[in-house]
Amino acid sequence: MRIRFFNARILTMETNRPIIQGEVWVEQEKIVYVGEKNKEQPTLCWDEEIDCDGNLLMPGFKNAHTHSGMTLLRSYADDLPLQAWLNERVFPIEAKMSSEDIYHFTKLAVLEYLTSGITSIFDMYLTPESIARACSEMGMRCVLTGAVNNFSQSVELMGRWWEKLNGNDPLISFLPGFHAEYTCSRELMEQIAAFISERKQPVYVHLSETQAEVKGCLERWGMTPGCFLDSLGMFEYGGGIYHGVWLTEQEMDIFQEKRVSVITNPASNLKLASGIAPISQFLKKGLNVAIGTDGPASNNCLDMFREMFLVTGLAKLSTGDASAVDAMEVLKMATVNGAYAMRLPQVDVLAKGKLADLILLDLHMPNMQPMNHIAKNVVYSGSKLNVKLTMIHGRILYRNGRFLISEEPEAIYEKANEIIQEYRNCSVPSPLRCKNP
Numbered sequence: 560m561r562i563r564f565f566n567a568r569i570l571t572m573e574t575n576r577p578i579i580q581g582e583v584w585v586e587q588e589k590i591v592y593v594g595e596k597n598k599e600q601p602t603l604c605w606d607e608e609i610d611c612d613g614n615l616l617m618p619g620f621k622n623a624h625t626h627s628g629m630t631l632l633r634s635y636a637d638d639l640p641l642q643a644w645l646n647e648r649v650f651p652i653e654a655k656m657s658s659e660d661i662y663h664f665t666k667l668a669v670l671e672y673l674t675s676g677i678t679s680i681f682d683m684y685l686t687p688e689s690i691a692r693a694c695s696e697m698g699m700r701c702v703l704t705g706a707v708n709n710f711s712q713s714v715e716l717m718g719r720w721w722e723k724l725n726g727n728d729p730l731i732s733f734l735p736g737f738h739a740e741y742t743c744s745r746e747l748m749e750q751i752a753a754f755i756s757e758r759k760q761p762v763y764v765h766l767s768e769t770q771a772e773v774k775g776c777l778e779r780w781g782m783t784p785g786c787f788l789d790s791l792g793m794f795e796y797g798g799g800i801y802h803g804v805w806l807t808e809q810e811m812d813i814f815q816e817k818r819v820s821v822i823t824n825p826a827s828n829l830k831l832a833s834g835i836a837p838i839s840q841f842l843k844k845g846l847n848v849a850i851g852t853d854g855p856a857s858n859n860c861l862d863m864f865r866e867m868f869l870v871t872g873l874a875k876l877s878t879g880d881a882s883a884v885d886a887m888e889v890l891k892m893a894t895v896n897g898a899y900a901m902r903l904p905q906v907d908v909l910a911k912g913k914l915a916d917l918i919l920l921d922l923h924m925p926n927m928q929p930m931n932h933i934a935k936n937v938v939y940s941g942s943k944l945n946v947k948l949t950m951i952h953g954r955i956l957y958r959n960g961r962f963l964i965s966e967e968p969e970a971i972y973e974k975a976n977e978i979i980q981e982y983r984n985c986s987v988p989s990p991l992r993c994k995n996p
Contacts, residue, residue, distance in 0.1 A: 560606045560953060561586050567611035568922070569593060570934055571909040572618050572894050578933055583616055585915040588729070588953035593909050614947060615920040615933060618909055619678025620863040621897025623822045624801045624851025626684045627668035627693075628661035631979065632856035641769050641831045649856060650710075652982075658686040660978055665693035667975050670968055671861040672699060673957035676946045678916040681822075681851065681901045683736055683763070683801075685711060687720050691731045697964055698956050700916060702901045704736030704763045707751060708743050714750045721758070730952060734798075734902065736763035740776055740784045752791045761798030761902070764788070767810070768802035769833045785810030794819050799900045801851065802827075803841075804834040811844040820847040820900035823892075825869035826860075827853035838874040839883045849900040850892050864945075867893055867938045886938035919948035 564583040571579075571593060584592040584603070629649075636648035661684060672680060679700040682690055687703040694701035703724060705717040717735060724733035735755050737743055743751075755762050766784050767773055776784045786809060788794065794813070799820035806814075806821070814821065823836045841848050850870060852861045867889050874884035898907035906916040922930065926940045937945075949957040962968050 561603060562953075562955075563603075563605045563608045564611055564616055564919070565596065565608065566613060567616045567919075568613060568933065569909065570615060570617040572891065573908045573910060578615075583909060583917070585950070585953050588914055590909060590911055590913050590915050590917075593911060609919075609948075611919060612923070614922050615937070616909065616917055617920065617937075618894045618898075618907065619916045619918045619949065619951070620676050620893045621679045621681070621849065621901060621903070621906075622672065622677045622852055622861065622863060623681045623799070623820075623849035623897040623900050624824055624853055625668070625680050625682055625861065626854030626856070627665040627680065627682050627690060628656070628684045628686075629854035629856040630664040630667045630671075630975070631656065631660060632854075633859045636856045637830075637859070639831075641833055642771060644831060644857065653685060655982075656685065658689040661686045662689040662693045663971070663974050663978060665690050666697055666966070666971050668855065668861060669694060669697040669699045670962060670971060671855075673949045673962065674946060675862050675864065675943050676918040676920070676949055677861070677863055678918065678949060678951045679897070679901060679903055679906060681763075681897075683738075684854075687724060687733065691724055691728070695728050695730055696966075698730070698951055698954050700730045700903070700906070700951055701732075702903065703731070703733045705733075707737040707747065708739070709747060710742070714747070714754050717751075718754065721760075732902070734763060735760050736798075739765040739768075739772070740788060741772055748788070748791055748793070752793050755796060755798075756792060759796050761796050762793055763799045763801070764793075765802060766800035767805040768828070769831075770805055773805045783807055783810060785813055789813050789817070799849070801853075802833065802836065804828055804836045806837070806841075808840075811840065811846060815844050815846055818847075820849055820896070822849045822851045822900055823870060824851050824853040824858075825866055825873055827857040829869070829873075830859075831857055835873045835877045837877070838870060839878050839880070842884065842888065847896050847899055848892050849897040850889075862943055863893055864937075864941050864943060867941075871938065886935040889938050890934055915950055915953040917950050918946060920945045921947045 562585045569579050581595040681702045683704045683706045720733050737751050780787045794817040797818035801822050803821045821841050850866050852858050871884045871889045875881050895907045905914045927936050
Protein backbone atom coordinates (compact mmCIF):
# COMPACT_ATOMS: atom_id res chain seq x y z
CA MET A 560 0.00 0.00 0.00
CA ARG A 561 1.11 3.53 -0.83
CA ILE A 562 -0.66 6.15 1.26
CA ARG A 563 -0.18 9.89 1.02
CA PHE A 564 -1.16 12.08 3.98
CA PHE A 565 -1.37 15.69 2.86
CA ASN A 566 -2.53 19.06 4.15
CA ALA A 567 -1.31 18.03 7.61
CA ARG A 568 0.31 19.66 10.58
CA ILE A 569 3.20 17.32 11.42
CA LEU A 570 4.84 16.89 14.81
CA THR A 571 7.74 14.55 14.09
CA MET A 572 9.02 14.51 17.71
CA GLU A 573 12.55 14.94 16.38
CA THR A 574 14.68 17.07 18.70
CA ASN A 575 14.11 20.82 18.28
CA ARG A 576 11.97 20.37 15.17
CA PRO A 577 8.80 22.49 15.28
CA ILE A 578 5.43 21.50 13.88
CA ILE A 579 5.50 21.81 10.10
CA GLN A 580 2.77 21.96 7.46
CA GLY A 581 3.20 19.29 4.85
CA GLU A 582 2.94 15.65 3.90
CA VAL A 583 3.84 12.16 5.06
CA TRP A 584 4.18 9.38 2.51
CA VAL A 585 3.92 5.74 3.53
CA GLU A 586 4.96 2.83 1.34
CA GLN A 587 4.20 -0.63 2.68
CA GLU A 588 5.28 -0.50 6.34
CA LYS A 589 7.71 2.43 6.11
CA ILE A 590 7.68 6.21 5.95
CA VAL A 591 9.34 7.34 2.72
CA TYR A 592 8.86 11.11 2.97
CA VAL A 593 8.14 13.71 5.65
CA GLY A 594 8.16 17.38 4.78
CA GLU A 595 6.56 20.26 3.00
CA LYS A 596 4.65 19.73 -0.21
CA ASN A 597 7.29 19.53 -2.91
CA LYS A 598 6.17 19.99 -6.49
CA GLU A 599 9.48 18.64 -7.72
CA GLN A 600 8.90 15.27 -6.11
CA PRO A 601 8.05 12.58 -8.67
CA THR A 602 4.36 11.77 -8.93
CA LEU A 603 3.69 8.37 -7.39
CA CYS A 604 0.72 6.10 -7.92
CA TRP A 605 -1.14 6.21 -4.61
CA ASP A 606 -3.47 3.54 -3.28
CA GLU A 607 -5.01 6.20 -1.06
CA GLU A 608 -4.58 9.94 -0.52
CA ILE A 609 -5.80 11.27 2.82
CA ASP A 610 -6.56 14.96 3.25
CA CYS A 611 -5.67 15.65 6.86
CA ASP A 612 -7.59 18.95 6.79
CA GLY A 613 -4.97 20.72 8.89
CA ASN A 614 -5.09 18.11 11.67
CA LEU A 615 -2.04 16.82 13.53
CA LEU A 616 0.05 13.84 12.44
CA MET A 617 2.47 12.57 15.08
CA PRO A 618 4.09 9.33 16.25
CA GLY A 619 1.77 6.94 18.04
CA PHE A 620 1.91 6.62 21.82
CA LYS A 621 3.95 3.84 23.42
CA ASN A 622 2.21 2.19 26.37
CA ALA A 623 5.38 1.07 28.09
CA HIS A 624 3.76 -1.04 30.82
CA THR A 625 0.53 -2.96 30.71
CA HIS A 626 -1.12 -6.31 31.43
CA SER A 627 -3.64 -6.54 28.59
CA GLY A 628 -5.28 -9.80 29.66
CA MET A 629 -6.36 -8.18 32.91
CA THR A 630 -9.29 -6.59 31.11
CA LEU A 631 -11.07 -9.64 32.54
CA LEU A 632 -10.66 -8.01 35.97
CA ARG A 633 -11.78 -4.52 35.02
CA SER A 634 -14.01 -3.13 37.80
CA TYR A 635 -13.75 -6.40 39.71
CA ALA A 636 -10.61 -5.89 41.82
CA ASP A 637 -11.25 -2.33 42.97
CA ASP A 638 -10.85 -0.15 46.06
CA LEU A 639 -8.10 -2.15 47.78
CA PRO A 640 -4.41 -1.45 48.55
CA LEU A 641 -1.83 -3.28 46.44
CA GLN A 642 -1.11 -6.35 48.57
CA ALA A 643 -4.79 -7.02 49.35
CA TRP A 644 -5.63 -6.29 45.71
CA LEU A 645 -3.08 -8.88 44.55
CA ASN A 646 -3.55 -11.60 47.16
CA GLU A 647 -7.30 -11.42 47.73
CA ARG A 648 -8.62 -10.55 44.29
CA VAL A 649 -6.10 -10.81 41.46
CA PHE A 650 -4.01 -13.92 42.18
CA PRO A 651 -7.02 -16.21 42.89
CA ILE A 652 -8.63 -15.29 39.56
CA GLU A 653 -5.37 -15.53 37.63
CA ALA A 654 -4.87 -19.06 38.96
CA LYS A 655 -7.92 -20.08 36.94
CA MET A 656 -7.34 -18.07 33.77
CA SER A 657 -6.53 -20.04 30.64
CA SER A 658 -4.29 -18.93 27.79
CA GLU A 659 -7.42 -18.66 25.63
CA ASP A 660 -9.05 -16.33 28.17
CA ILE A 661 -5.99 -14.11 28.02
CA TYR A 662 -6.00 -14.26 24.21
CA HIS A 663 -9.59 -12.99 24.01
CA PHE A 664 -9.17 -10.30 26.66
CA THR A 665 -5.97 -9.08 25.02
CA LYS A 666 -7.95 -8.49 21.83
CA LEU A 667 -10.43 -6.43 23.83
CA ALA A 668 -7.55 -4.36 25.23
CA VAL A 669 -6.13 -3.79 21.74
CA LEU A 670 -9.38 -2.15 20.64
CA GLU A 671 -9.04 0.30 23.50
CA TYR A 672 -5.39 0.97 22.70
CA LEU A 673 -6.30 1.90 19.15
CA THR A 674 -8.89 4.43 20.29
CA SER A 675 -6.24 6.08 22.48
CA GLY A 676 -3.64 6.43 19.72
CA ILE A 677 -1.44 3.71 21.23
CA THR A 678 0.64 1.99 18.55
CA SER A 679 3.01 -0.11 20.70
CA ILE A 680 2.48 -1.91 23.99
CA PHE A 681 4.93 -3.45 26.46
CA ASP A 682 2.99 -6.36 27.92
CA MET A 683 3.89 -8.43 30.97
CA TYR A 684 1.46 -11.23 31.68
CA LEU A 685 0.95 -14.94 32.19
CA THR A 686 0.88 -16.43 28.67
CA PRO A 687 3.10 -14.49 26.24
CA GLU A 688 2.38 -16.80 23.29
CA SER A 689 -1.38 -16.25 23.37
CA ILE A 690 -0.84 -12.49 23.88
CA ALA A 691 1.49 -12.45 20.88
CA ARG A 692 -1.10 -14.31 18.79
CA ALA A 693 -3.84 -11.83 19.72
CA CYS A 694 -1.67 -8.80 18.97
CA SER A 695 -0.41 -10.22 15.68
CA GLU A 696 -3.96 -10.96 14.51
CA MET A 697 -5.13 -7.49 15.53
CA GLY A 698 -2.13 -5.69 14.00
CA MET A 699 -0.82 -4.29 17.31
CA ARG A 700 2.92 -3.86 17.84
CA CYS A 701 3.73 -5.69 21.05
CA VAL A 702 6.90 -6.11 23.07
CA LEU A 703 6.45 -8.90 25.59
CA THR A 704 8.41 -9.46 28.77
CA GLY A 705 8.55 -12.27 31.27
CA ALA A 706 6.72 -12.28 34.60
CA VAL A 707 8.86 -14.97 36.21
CA ASN A 708 8.08 -15.56 39.89
CA ASN A 709 7.96 -18.33 42.49
CA PHE A 710 4.46 -19.44 41.50
CA SER A 711 4.28 -19.29 37.72
CA GLN A 712 6.61 -19.09 34.74
CA SER A 713 10.29 -20.02 35.05
CA VAL A 714 13.67 -19.06 33.67
CA GLU A 715 13.47 -22.07 31.35
CA LEU A 716 10.11 -20.91 29.98
CA MET A 717 11.43 -17.38 29.57
CA GLY A 718 14.29 -18.75 27.52
CA ARG A 719 11.89 -20.62 25.22
CA TRP A 720 9.79 -17.48 24.71
CA TRP A 721 12.91 -15.42 24.05
CA GLU A 722 13.90 -17.86 21.31
CA LYS A 723 10.42 -18.29 19.82
CA LEU A 724 8.98 -14.76 19.91
CA ASN A 725 11.93 -12.83 18.50
CA GLY A 726 12.53 -12.49 14.78
CA ASN A 727 9.47 -14.29 13.44
CA ASP A 728 6.87 -11.51 13.30
CA PRO A 729 7.75 -7.84 12.69
CA LEU A 730 5.09 -6.80 15.20
CA ILE A 731 6.23 -9.06 18.05
CA SER A 732 9.35 -9.15 20.21
CA PHE A 733 10.30 -10.46 23.65
CA LEU A 734 12.60 -9.14 26.38
CA PRO A 735 13.54 -10.85 29.66
CA GLY A 736 11.62 -9.84 32.78
CA PHE A 737 10.35 -11.01 36.15
CA HIS A 738 7.46 -9.96 38.33
CA ALA A 739 9.12 -8.41 41.39
CA GLU A 740 11.75 -8.93 44.07
CA TYR A 741 9.06 -9.82 46.62
CA THR A 742 7.61 -12.65 44.52
CA CYS A 743 10.96 -14.29 43.68
CA SER A 744 13.41 -16.23 45.81
CA ARG A 745 17.05 -15.19 45.81
CA GLU A 746 17.93 -18.40 43.98
CA LEU A 747 15.42 -17.60 41.25
CA MET A 748 16.67 -14.03 40.88
CA GLU A 749 20.24 -15.30 40.60
CA GLN A 750 19.11 -17.61 37.79
CA ILE A 751 17.49 -14.64 36.03
CA ALA A 752 20.67 -12.57 36.42
CA ALA A 753 22.69 -15.45 34.92
CA PHE A 754 20.22 -15.69 32.02
CA ILE A 755 20.54 -12.01 31.09
CA SER A 756 24.30 -12.04 31.56
CA GLU A 757 24.71 -15.02 29.24
CA ARG A 758 22.55 -13.43 26.56
CA LYS A 759 23.61 -9.81 27.19
CA GLN A 760 19.97 -8.74 27.49
CA PRO A 761 18.14 -5.98 29.43
CA VAL A 762 15.69 -6.92 32.18
CA TYR A 763 12.33 -5.47 33.25
CA VAL A 764 10.63 -5.68 36.65
CA HIS A 765 8.09 -4.07 38.99
CA LEU A 766 10.13 -2.17 41.55
CA SER A 767 9.61 0.15 44.54
CA GLU A 768 5.89 0.46 43.86
CA THR A 769 4.93 0.74 47.54
CA GLN A 770 6.55 1.64 50.84
CA ALA A 771 5.69 -1.83 52.14
CA GLU A 772 7.64 -3.41 49.29
CA VAL A 773 10.73 -1.33 50.07
CA LYS A 774 10.45 -2.05 53.80
CA GLY A 775 10.16 -5.79 53.16
CA CYS A 776 13.22 -5.80 50.93
CA LEU A 777 15.23 -3.90 53.53
CA GLU A 778 14.24 -6.48 56.15
CA ARG A 779 15.15 -9.38 53.87
CA TRP A 780 18.40 -8.16 52.37
CA GLY A 781 19.42 -4.96 54.15
CA MET A 782 19.09 -3.06 50.87
CA THR A 783 16.39 -1.29 48.89
CA PRO A 784 15.03 -3.25 45.89
CA GLY A 785 17.04 -1.41 43.24
CA CYS A 786 20.29 -1.73 45.17
CA PHE A 787 19.65 -5.39 45.94
CA LEU A 788 18.94 -6.32 42.32
CA ASP A 789 21.99 -4.34 41.20
CA SER A 790 24.11 -6.33 43.68
CA LEU A 791 23.02 -9.48 41.83
CA GLY A 792 24.26 -8.01 38.52
CA MET A 793 20.70 -7.68 37.22
CA PHE A 794 21.12 -4.38 35.35
CA GLU A 795 24.46 -4.86 33.58
CA TYR A 796 22.72 -4.59 30.21
CA GLY A 797 20.15 -2.00 31.15
CA GLY A 798 16.41 -2.51 31.06
CA GLY A 799 13.55 -0.88 32.89
CA ILE A 800 11.66 -0.74 36.13
CA TYR A 801 7.91 -0.24 36.47
CA HIS A 802 6.51 2.31 38.94
CA GLY A 803 9.61 3.41 40.90
CA VAL A 804 7.46 5.43 43.27
CA TRP A 805 9.80 5.09 46.26
CA LEU A 806 13.25 5.12 44.64
CA THR A 807 16.17 6.50 46.62
CA GLU A 808 18.84 8.86 45.27
CA GLN A 809 21.27 5.95 45.28
CA GLU A 810 18.94 3.85 43.13
CA MET A 811 18.44 6.73 40.70
CA ASP A 812 22.20 7.04 40.32
CA ILE A 813 22.50 3.31 39.65
CA PHE A 814 19.75 3.43 37.02
CA GLN A 815 21.29 6.44 35.31
CA GLU A 816 24.66 4.68 35.14
CA LYS A 817 23.20 1.36 33.99
CA ARG A 818 20.80 2.93 31.43
CA VAL A 819 17.69 1.62 33.17
CA SER A 820 14.44 3.32 32.14
CA VAL A 821 11.79 4.24 34.69
CA ILE A 822 8.27 3.58 33.45
CA THR A 823 5.74 5.54 35.46
CA ASN A 824 2.09 4.54 35.88
CA PRO A 825 0.36 7.47 37.59
CA ALA A 826 -3.30 6.42 37.39
CA SER A 827 -2.60 2.96 38.79
CA ASN A 828 -0.37 4.38 41.53
CA LEU A 829 -3.16 6.73 42.55
CA LYS A 830 -5.94 4.14 42.46
CA LEU A 831 -3.94 1.71 44.61
CA ALA A 832 -2.76 4.57 46.86
CA SER A 833 0.84 3.53 46.18
CA GLY A 834 2.15 7.09 46.00
CA ILE A 835 3.39 9.71 43.53
CA ALA A 836 6.60 9.01 41.66
CA PRO A 837 9.23 11.81 41.86
CA ILE A 838 9.33 12.49 38.12
CA SER A 839 11.16 15.82 38.49
CA GLN A 840 13.99 14.07 40.31
CA PHE A 841 14.16 11.37 37.65
CA LEU A 842 14.56 13.99 34.97
CA LYS A 843 17.21 15.89 36.93
CA LYS A 844 19.14 12.64 37.25
CA GLY A 845 19.01 12.17 33.49
CA LEU A 846 16.86 9.04 33.63
CA ASN A 847 14.85 7.93 30.63
CA VAL A 848 11.23 8.20 31.79
CA ALA A 849 8.44 6.49 29.84
CA ILE A 850 4.72 6.12 30.56
CA GLY A 851 2.46 3.11 30.94
CA THR A 852 -1.16 2.62 31.86
CA ASP A 853 -0.52 -0.54 33.90
CA GLY A 854 -3.31 -3.11 33.64
CA PRO A 855 -7.05 -2.47 33.39
CA ALA A 856 -7.63 -4.03 36.82
CA SER A 857 -5.70 -1.26 38.56
CA ASN A 858 -6.30 1.69 36.26
CA ASN A 859 -9.07 0.86 34.95
CA CYS A 860 -8.83 2.47 31.52
CA LEU A 861 -6.10 2.26 28.91
CA ASP A 862 -5.91 5.96 28.07
CA MET A 863 -2.57 7.65 27.40
CA PHE A 864 -4.12 11.12 27.42
CA ARG A 865 -5.14 10.70 31.04
CA GLU A 866 -1.72 9.30 31.94
CA MET A 867 0.08 12.21 30.30
CA PHE A 868 -1.95 14.79 32.20
CA LEU A 869 -1.43 12.97 35.48
CA VAL A 870 2.34 12.75 34.96
CA THR A 871 2.70 16.51 34.70
CA GLY A 872 -0.13 17.44 37.07
CA LEU A 873 1.11 15.24 39.92
CA ALA A 874 4.69 16.42 39.43
CA LYS A 875 3.57 20.01 39.78
CA LEU A 876 1.51 19.24 42.88
CA SER A 877 4.13 17.10 44.63
CA THR A 878 6.92 19.64 44.10
CA GLY A 879 4.82 22.77 44.61
CA ASP A 880 6.27 24.00 41.33
CA ALA A 881 3.85 24.78 38.50
CA SER A 882 6.73 24.75 36.02
CA ALA A 883 7.74 21.15 36.84
CA VAL A 884 7.69 18.53 34.06
CA ASP A 885 6.79 20.61 31.03
CA ALA A 886 4.14 19.23 28.68
CA MET A 887 6.66 18.80 25.88
CA GLU A 888 8.75 16.58 28.14
CA VAL A 889 5.66 14.49 28.86
CA LEU A 890 4.89 14.14 25.15
CA LYS A 891 8.45 12.92 24.65
CA MET A 892 7.93 10.36 27.45
CA ALA A 893 4.81 9.03 25.72
CA THR A 894 6.51 8.63 22.35
CA VAL A 895 10.31 8.80 21.99
CA ASN A 896 11.22 7.70 25.53
CA GLY A 897 8.75 4.83 25.40
CA ALA A 898 10.32 3.58 22.17
CA TYR A 899 13.75 3.71 23.83
CA ALA A 900 12.54 1.81 26.91
CA MET A 901 10.92 -0.84 24.72
CA ARG A 902 13.93 -1.20 22.40
CA LEU A 903 11.93 0.01 19.40
CA PRO A 904 14.19 2.61 17.75
CA GLN A 905 12.35 2.37 14.42
CA VAL A 906 9.11 3.86 15.79
CA ASP A 907 10.36 6.76 17.91
CA VAL A 908 9.77 9.68 15.50
CA LEU A 909 8.24 10.42 12.11
CA ALA A 910 11.14 10.41 9.65
CA LYS A 911 12.13 8.83 6.36
CA GLY A 912 13.03 5.18 6.83
CA LYS A 913 11.14 4.78 10.11
CA LEU A 914 8.25 2.35 10.47
CA ALA A 915 4.84 3.91 9.84
CA ASP A 916 3.34 3.90 13.34
CA LEU A 917 1.44 7.18 13.50
CA ILE A 918 -1.75 8.86 14.61
CA LEU A 919 -3.90 11.70 13.33
CA LEU A 920 -5.44 13.96 15.98
CA ASP A 921 -8.49 16.10 15.28
CA LEU A 922 -7.74 19.77 15.96
CA HIS A 923 -11.20 20.86 14.80
CA MET A 924 -12.72 20.26 18.22
CA PRO A 925 -13.33 22.75 21.04
CA ASN A 926 -10.79 21.17 23.42
CA MET A 927 -8.03 21.86 20.89
CA GLN A 928 -8.94 25.50 20.27
CA PRO A 929 -7.48 28.06 20.18
CA MET A 930 -4.20 26.74 18.86
CA ASN A 931 -1.84 28.78 21.02
CA HIS A 932 0.40 25.72 21.44
CA ILE A 933 -0.82 22.62 19.64
CA ALA A 934 1.56 20.14 21.28
CA LYS A 935 0.72 21.33 24.77
CA ASN A 936 -2.97 21.09 23.92
CA VAL A 937 -2.40 17.38 23.31
CA VAL A 938 -1.11 16.88 26.87
CA TYR A 939 -3.23 19.33 28.83
CA SER A 940 -6.57 19.15 27.03
CA GLY A 941 -6.38 16.27 24.54
CA SER A 942 -8.56 13.18 24.79
CA LYS A 943 -9.35 9.93 23.02
CA LEU A 944 -12.10 11.81 21.20
CA ASN A 945 -9.39 13.59 19.24
CA VAL A 946 -7.98 10.37 17.75
CA LYS A 947 -9.14 10.28 14.14
CA LEU A 948 -6.77 7.62 12.86
CA THR A 949 -4.32 5.06 14.19
CA MET A 950 -1.81 3.40 11.83
CA ILE A 951 0.57 0.59 12.81
CA HIS A 952 3.21 -0.86 10.48
CA GLY A 953 1.64 0.98 7.56
CA ARG A 954 -1.89 -0.33 8.20
CA ILE A 955 -4.78 1.91 9.23
CA LEU A 956 -6.50 0.01 12.05
CA TYR A 957 -8.79 2.71 13.44
CA ARG A 958 -10.36 5.60 11.54
CA ASN A 959 -13.15 8.02 12.35
CA GLY A 960 -14.53 5.83 15.12
CA ARG A 961 -14.40 2.57 13.14
CA PHE A 962 -12.07 -0.37 13.64
CA LEU A 963 -10.50 -1.66 10.42
CA ILE A 964 -9.56 -5.11 11.68
CA SER A 965 -10.37 -8.67 10.63
CA GLU A 966 -12.94 -9.25 13.38
CA GLU A 967 -16.09 -7.39 14.34
CA PRO A 968 -15.65 -5.54 17.65
CA GLU A 969 -19.07 -6.74 18.82
CA ALA A 970 -17.87 -10.33 18.46
CA ILE A 971 -14.89 -9.53 20.72
CA TYR A 972 -17.19 -7.92 23.29
CA GLU A 973 -19.59 -10.87 23.13
CA LYS A 974 -16.80 -13.38 23.70
CA ALA A 975 -15.42 -11.39 26.66
CA ASN A 976 -18.82 -11.31 28.34
CA GLU A 977 -19.38 -14.99 27.62
CA ILE A 978 -16.15 -15.87 29.46
CA ILE A 979 -17.08 -13.60 32.37
CA GLN A 980 -20.47 -15.31 32.61
CA GLU A 981 -18.74 -18.68 32.93
CA TYR A 982 -16.88 -17.33 35.95
CA ARG A 983 -20.09 -15.98 37.49
CA ASN A 984 -21.95 -19.24 37.00
CA CYS A 985 -19.50 -21.24 39.09
CA SER A 986 -20.94 -22.73 42.26
CA VAL A 987 -17.86 -21.87 44.36
CA PRO A 988 -18.01 -18.84 46.72
CA SER A 989 -15.84 -16.58 44.55
CA PRO A 990 -16.27 -16.16 40.79
CA LEU A 991 -13.45 -18.49 39.74
CA ARG A 992 -13.50 -20.57 36.61
CA CYS A 993 -15.20 -23.92 37.24
CA LYS A 994 -12.58 -25.85 35.27
CA ASN A 995 -8.84 -25.61 35.55
CA PRO A 996 -7.01 -24.21 32.50
